[in-house]
Amino acid sequence: MTAPQDPASGSGSPFPQRGGPIQVFYAPPEAPRRPMISHAEGIYMWDTDGKRYLDATSGPVVSNIGHGNGRVLAAMAEQAGKVCYASRALFENQANIALAERVAALAGPGFERVFVVSGGSEATEAAIKLARHHAVACGEAGRWKVLAREPGYHGATLGAAAITGDPETDAVFGPVMRIMPRVPAPFTYRVPGNLDAETHARHCAEALEAAIRDEGPDSVLAFIMEPVGGLATGALVAPDAYYTAVREICSRHGVLLIFDEVMSGAGRTGRFLAAEHWPDARPDLVILAKGVAAGYTPLGMVLAPREMVEKVVAAGGFLHGHTYSANPLSCAVGEAVLAEVMDRDLIGNAERMGILLGERLQVLARHSGIVGDVRGLGLLRAIEIVADKTTKAPFPPARKAIARIVELGLDRGLLLYSRSTAGGRYGEWLMITPPLIVTDAQLDEMMALLTEVLDIFEAETRS
Numbered sequence: 039m040t041a042p043q044d045p046a047s048g049s050g051s052p053f054p055q056r057g058g059p060i061q062v063f064y065a066p067p068e069a070p071r072r073p074m075i076s077h078a079e080g081i082y083m084w085d086t087d088g089k090r091y092l093d094a095t096s097g098p099v100v101s102n103i104g105h106g107n108g109r110v111l112a113a114m115a116e117q118a119g120k121v122c123y124a125s126r127a128l129f130e131n132q133a134n135i136a137l138a139e140r141v142a143a144l145a146g147p148g149f150e151r152v153f154v155v156s157g158g159s160e161a162t163e164a165a166i167k168l169a170r171h172h173a174v175a176c177g178e179a180g181r182w183k184v185l186a187r188e189p190g191y192h193g194a195t196l197g198a199a200a201i202t203g204d205p206e207t208d209a210v211f212g213p214v215m216r217i218m219p220r221v222p223a224p225f226t227y228r229v230p231g232n233l234d235a236e237t238h239a240r241h242c243a244e245a246l247e248a249a250i251r252d253e254g255p256d257s258v259l260a261f262i263m264e265p266v267g268g269l270a271t272g273a274l275v276a277p278d279a280y281y282t283a284v285r286e287i288c289s290r291h292g293v294l295l296i297f298d299e300v301m302s303g304a305g306r307t308g309r310f311l312a313a314e315h316w317p318d319a320r321p322d323l324v325i326l327a328k329g330v331a332a333g334y335t336p337l338g339m340v341l342a343p344r345e346m347v348e349k350v351v352a353a354g355g356f357l358h359g360h361t362y363s364a365n366p367l368s369c370a371v372g373e374a375v376l377a378e379v380m381d382r383d384l385i386g387n388a389e390r391m392g393i394l395l396g397e398r399l400q401v402l403a404r405h406s407g408i409v410g411d412v413r414g415l416g417l418l419r420a421i422e423i424v425a426d427k428t429t430k431a432p433f434p435p436a437r438k439a440i441a442r443i444v445e446l447g448l449d450r451g452l453l454l455y456s457r458s459t460a461g462g463r464y465g466e467w468l469m470i471t472p473p474l475i476v477t478d479a480q481l482d483e484m485m486a487l488l489t490e491v492l493d494i495f496e497a498e499t500r501s
Contacts, residue, residue, distance in 0.1 A: 078105035095455035099301045102329040104473040113374035126364040133369035144310045149341035156362045158300035158327035159193030161338035167358045169260045175353035181259040188220035191270035221245045224276040227411040243283035260294040265312040268301040269457045272467035273414030281319035297321040304329030307416035308389030335371040384474040392416035419470040440466045452487040
């Protein structure tokens with residue numbers, strides 16, 4: 039039997055041909071070739087040539103419990119043996135109930151209801167729709183604007199992209215989406231003028247209030263933000279007063295506060311929700327994804343208060359859903375992942391290892407001539423790469439600094455996750471976010487590889 043042919047290739051090449059046309063959809067033809075994955079276990083991955091890689095970033099901050107977890111694989115097989123799919127319009131399923139009950143218990147008061155979807159972008163869309171539906175049910179149909187920060191990131195679908203503060207995304211997709219108002223993100227490293235981080239954060243909070251007033255308080259539905267930044271801001275943690283101020287502003291104007299915890303949730307910062315670090319700034323809605331299923335299945339969710347959901351239900355029910363909402367197979371996997379997180383105290387490990395990681399990254403910054411900043415919480419950390427530590431100037435875009443560092447990491451068996459937001463306008467960083475199962479010895483191994491990679495790149499820039 040012959041291999042299937044790729045009609046787009048024009049050469050009769052089989053689909054499995056590495057680097058063939060099937061890959062061009064995801065990257066330009068000149069992009070460096072990637073290794074072919076073979077298998078993975080724990081925090082390590084192997085390609086088909088037998089080379090081992092240490093995953094320093096949990097993929098795109100997903101693989102919280104590492105690869106090949108036996109408990110999760112067993113739960114996956116058990117559920118698959120019962121039923122993989124059942125429409126939520128026709129059936130309830132025990133896996134969905136168990137997952138929702140566990141998440142609600144972990145999240146605590148104010149998050150008694152859980153709406154399960156297939157990923158972070160879907161969860162963002164669901165949160166926006168739930169907020170809007172609630173406003174209509176409460177007789178506030180004039181509220182529809184969702185304010186967000188720039189830079190920021192909340193998903194790739196058009197609704198999520200409309201509240202994502204990324205000028206490059208706006209330039210391409212702006213004509214087919216309704217871009218929402220943005221306010222500045224409270225960066226702590228590269229702040230404008232002669233301000234310090236605290237003063238700049240206060241100005242950013244004031245900018246939120248000014249935007250609400252300019253837009254018309256009765257028209258603003260919600261403000262969405264990442265409590266600990268993801269890829270758009272490189273593990274940004276604002277001064278504590280910022281969170282309190284944002285909560286007070288939203289409450290004063292009747293604006294819902296949404297925390298996007300797609301990256302920061304599920305234990306990564308040393309708390310189940312990053313929101314727990316700021317108890318007086320409790321959000322109204324929380325978005326989770328990534329770590330709640332740790333890469334074993336597509337899964338996302340919205341956490342909401344009982345009262346909000348009851349008002350929507352009383353008005354006729356939530357006008358939203360997806361084919362795979364509350365999917366029993368995904369829910370069973372998510373429940374097993376969170377059971378593993380709790381039973382192995384991986385949230386505690388994230389806090390303990392996060393402290394050690396922060397300390398070792400600070401040592402690296404003192405040693406390196408190109409690490410300008412270290413920031414983050416728990417095992418959600420980032421290092422900012424600069425050409426000049428005194429001026430904080432980034433490398434020129436033509437240098438493609440971050441891309442080169444990622445390539446050097448691959449060469450030496452270190453997997454990295456990077457971003458040059460808006461073409462480097464806001465800086466360039468590497469996320470340092472190993473799985474929550476990481477050990478002290480593995481941190482040492484990771485730091486040795488990271489130091490070697492950065493030293494090589496720094497030497498290249500001086501040659």
